[in-house]
Amino acid sequence: MRFLDLAATSAAVTATSGRKAKVDLLAAALRGLGIDEISIGAAYLSGELRQRQTGVGYAGLRDLPPPAPEPTLDLVEVDAAIEELAEVAGAGSQARRRALLAALFARATADEQRMLVGLFSGELRQGAQAGLLADAVARAAEVPLPLVRRALLMAGDLRAVAVAALTGGAVALGEFTLRVGRPLAPMLAQSAGSVDEALAATGSPAVVDVKLDGIRIQVHRSGGDIAVFTRSLDDITVRVPEVVAAVRALPARELVLDGEAIALDAAGRPRPFQETASRAATRGARRQAAGAARAAVVASAGTAGTAPTGDGVAAPDPVGATRLTPYFFDLLHLDGADLLDAPGRERWSALAATVGPALVVGRVEVDTAEEAATAFAAAVDAGQEGVVVKAPEAPYDAGRRGAAWVKVKPRHTLDLVVLAVEWGSGRRRGWLSNLHLGARDPETGGFVMLGKTFKGLTDELLRWQTERFLELAVERGEWVVRVRPEQVVEIAFDGVQTSSRYPGGVALRFARVVRYRADKSAAEADTIDAVRAIHAGRPSQ
Missing domain, CATH: 3.30.470.30 (DNA ligase/mRNA capping enzyme)
Known part of the structure; x- marks a missing residue:
């Protein structure tokens, strides 16, 4: 299958609101896959890469080459290119990975590039998660949906279940039982x-x-x-x-x-x-x-x-x-x-x-x-x-x-300041999405970055914050918009961990937006000392 055809299905699913219509689109795409493409296609349609780690982050998705004028990629070629990326290691790996990524994107059309960015960033928000894909697998393979769901629970791997259903039908699905040595999805x-x-x-x-x-x-x-x-x-x-x-x-x-x-x-x-x-x-x-x-x-x-x-x-x-x-x-x-x-x-x-x-x-x-x-x-x-x-x-x-x-769990919250915002991709394309969060440094009067999050943002908040942060923008890049440190946001998180990535030496775990604080100024935001106190297990003052 051409990668462009799968990207077109993804775009159509994104634009479709009805569950039945989404399932019909996904099932049609699954039926069009060759035997060696089912595992790859099922992963991509659920918004995931087959390779769990590729070494490609947000920074690597900047400054991409112009899109190709004509489609030439098929699914197997894309998967092989990503596999090569995932295996890069050792001296010079960063430059090698950058070159491989550029080569892949240079062969992709604009629509294909959009899907690749969504897959690499984990933000291919097309409304086709595992539950919907299970329905589509059942429809494409013409097998009872409960068989697919049970197999998925036992196998914990949608790709393996899709391959079994589309190649072996109900008999193959029935072989997914609790088997010692094969993990199952946890409760x-x-x-x-x-x-x-x-x-x-x-x-x-x-x-x-x-x-x-x-x-x-x-x-x-x-x-x-x-x-x-x-x-x-x-x-x-x-x-x-x-x-x-x-x-x-x-x-x-x-x-x-x-x-x-x-x-x-x-x-x-x-x-x-x-x-x-x-x-x-x-x-x-x-x-x-x-x-x-x-x-x-x-x-x-x-x-x-x-x-x-x-x-x-x-x-x-x-x-x-x-x-x-x-x-x-x-x-x-x-x-x-x-x-x-x-x-x-x-x-x-x-x-x-x-x-x-x-x-x-x-x-x-x-x-x-x-x-x-x-x-x-x-x-x-x-x-x-x-x-x-x-x-x-x-x-x-x-x-x-x-x-x-x-x-x-104990609920930690902090009032932090937004330092920059990244443009979204996939479903959030055109909106400012990923927030760069900072704590106030009382010694310098500046702010110390603690991490990023786009969790907890509703469509309403995305629209509001896009307008708000464009008003506060001091530097508009193609990927990141840097803003005046004025907007306070309440952030919930599960803990604080040591981090060499950020200058304060700490980062928030599982940060998510609770609400924006119109009642607080940046001078009233929580300090880096309070964050470090949580990290040390002491109550903040």
Whole structure:
């Protein structure tokens, strides 16, 4: 298929408001894909690249070459070019990546360039996410939608499900069951502003788990073969040998465990989140297609201080003294028995009997909001993210974010100043979108940048802020508009982390817009000292 045809479908889906019409457009495009194009096309139509990391950021998407006058690209060529980009590493990699990116964009027409920018930036907001694509896959393959949805939950990979449906139909989809060694989409939690709200959703009695400030892990064991996957189903087995060792020491032969891994200090408190996250970071991470081969390699790993190399030879732990401790909160499979549909109370009882209390996340059963509030305060005092309130009779709803699990976290907000704004792309093209956020520096009278966000912006806010920031503009670039530091915005965030990217040495985690503050001047914005106090775990003054 020509890449231009897929870009045209994306544009048509963007311009279409009705769900049925969107599904019809997507299904027609899926039916037009060749066997070797299905995985690529399904990823692009859902707004994602097949390669999870490419090394191309916003800066790399500036100063692109003029579009090609005629279309020459097909899907396989585009995917191969992006694959080459993703594999660039070592000395001179930045220049090499820039040259490859320019070569790809030089062959793309204007419409193709727009889609490529959306894919690389993650802002291809065409209203065709996984749920809609599942409907389109079912229609294109002429199979029942529940089969596609169930397969997607078990596989956690829309591309693999699309390939199975379009090449093997219902029979191929039926092969997607919980299989030890193949990750499945994890159950997710809704959010609530308080434990009272959470209990109202789950009912009582309920179980309250400590929400660790770590990384989600799903661990599969079959005999001596062990594989560890992230929430996004990337295989990180070779990155976490201590997790492998902990699970290898368990008595069961077959397991699928759901939990978190976290770096702790000598006192047992969590280390900064980025230290934990860095252990899971992999260039060019592959999903389970590569994981099955790795799992066999890991079976031969030695101690927790070593990690297997690609040929099965143990190599030194790449992260030195930064060790992760695993804690598990659910058991999905035990020695041939699937537990997905069992009530939580049964799964958690089996978990406690299998892994022992040392590896189970902090957990308490509560009957009242007061008891839940006590558990929440204890978790926060211990430096953790908060709690997850769980309904003990609910099954494990893979891939779903239902009311059976509800997370509660302390809500941090800061009043910050907008320093610059980036022009949007995809659905936000023509609007000023991504905000550069700064805290006031009382020593210099200036502002210290803490990061960027476009989260939380409604269409109404996008229209308003485009007009507002063009009024405040002091420098209008093709990509970034720099503005007078006057507009205050209230920002919610999940924490503060160390950052070498920004001059203040810290950055906000998961920043999102709450509202603009017309009642505050820039002189009343929060200071960099307040931000650093949150980072240090001290209450701001």
